[in-house]
Amino acid sequence: MAGIPQRETDIGPPHYDKMLPPVIKANYGKWKYHEGIRPGVMVHVAESGDKIFTVRCASPRLVGTDFIRQLSDLADKYCDGFLRFTSRNNVEFLLSDESQIEPLLKDLAAAKLPVGGMNNSISN
Numbered sequence: 001m002a003g004i005p006q007r008e009t010d011i012g013p014p015h016y017d018k019m020l021p022p023v024i025k026a027n028y029g030k031w032k033y034h035e036g037i038r039p040g041v042m043v044h045v046a047e048s049g050d051k052i053f054t055v056r057c058a059s060p061r062l063v064g065t066d067f068i069r070q071l072s073d074l075a076d077k078y079c080d081g082f083l084r085f086t087s088r089n090n091v092e093f094l095l096s097d098e099s100q101i102e103p104l105l106k107d108l109a110a111a112k113l114p115v116g117g118m119n120n121s122i123s124n
Helices: 022-026 067-077 096-109
Strands: 031-038 041-048 051-057 083-085 090-094
Touching: 022 051, 041 096, 051 096, 067 083, 067 090, 067 096, 090 096
Parallel strands: none
Antiparallel strands: 031 041, 041 051, 051 090, 083 090
């Protein structure tokens, strides 16, 4: 009906594109290549030249709220809150700033979260 606003409900999850990092949203479907920088760290390069970096670490299959809060705090600190869980229960931090990779890796090591699972490295 014209003039009646659409009712938003809490049925189902929000559309995935609302949660994409800005670099991914701007270059969706326009990626040129990706390559591993080191075990557990990858760079994705778009046709536009934009880059996004992925740092993958292992997680247990069953996690609690404290663990999720710990991951969320790291994501807020290093990658504007953007992370994702893979189908194999790994966690990928999505960074747009390359200078944040080393500090994130140090914090992951301090938290005893192994980084890897890409290319020639151990997976979860």
